[in-house]
Amino acid sequence: MRAAPFGLCRFWLGLAMGLLLASDSGLVSAKRYLRCELAKKLLDPPYRFDRSLLSNWICLLEHESDLDTSRITSNPNGTRNYGLFQINSRFCQEGRRGGICNVKCEDLLEENLMEASVCAKRIHSSDGFQHWNGWQRHCRNTQNLPNLRVICGI
Numbered sequence: 020m021r022a023a024p025f026g027l028c029r030f031w032l033g034l035a036m037g038l039l040l041a042s043d044s045g046l047v048s049a050k051r052y053l054r055c056e057l058a059k060k061l062l063d064p065p066y067r068f069d070r071s072l073l074s075n076w077i078c079l080l081e082h083e084s085d086l087d088t089s090r091i092t093s094n095p096n097g098t099r100n101y102g103l104f105q106i107n108s109r110f111c112q113e114g115r116r117g118g119i120c121n122v123k124c125e126d127l128l129e130e131n132l133m134e135a136s137v138c139a140k141r142i143h144s145s146d147g148f149q150h151w152n153g154w155q156r157h158c159r160n161t162q163n164l165p166n167l168r169v170i171c172g173i
């Protein structure tokens with residue numbers, strides 16, 4: 020009889036651990052990055068963003084998504100913007116691969132930035148940073164760009 024409450028306790032503990040693990044291993048693993056963490060990540064392989072443009076990208080991402088890969092916003096025209104780079108749904112397709120970048124929109128919400136960064140670089144190479152309102156409003160003036168050398172040591 021003495022073992023019963025102890026067994027019950029272990030049961031609840033096991034259940035709690037199980038739920039914790041389940042919520043942590045969802046299909047899409049999203050992440051809110053810290054500024055320097057993200058800057059270093061984008062600079063390194065496999066992403067390899069151009070060092071000379073990195074402060075523009077970081078400024079853009081801070082104003083577009085607050086460095087949160089799970090961010091989805093709705094536009095007045097009914098389209099949506101997905102993820103860290105707030106990529107518009109004409110570049111992706113909801114539910115399956117498609118759009119200009121041939122990517123699934125939901126995959127742009129992942130902690131892994133491969134699909135999102137390839138698509139963002141593609142947008143940048145055709146439209147430049149002015150494609151993004153967040154960059155136009157807050158980052159166009161180079162005085163507003165973060166000095167990553169000083170702040171992050173990179």
Ligand SMILES: *[C@@H]1O[C@H](CO)[C@@H](O)[C@H](O)[C@H]1NC(C)=O
Pocket residue numbers: 094095096097098107109
């Ligand atoms: C809808 O609005 C977004 C954000 O302003 C824009 O990027 C996109 O091109 C627009 N799409 C259409 C079909 O007008």
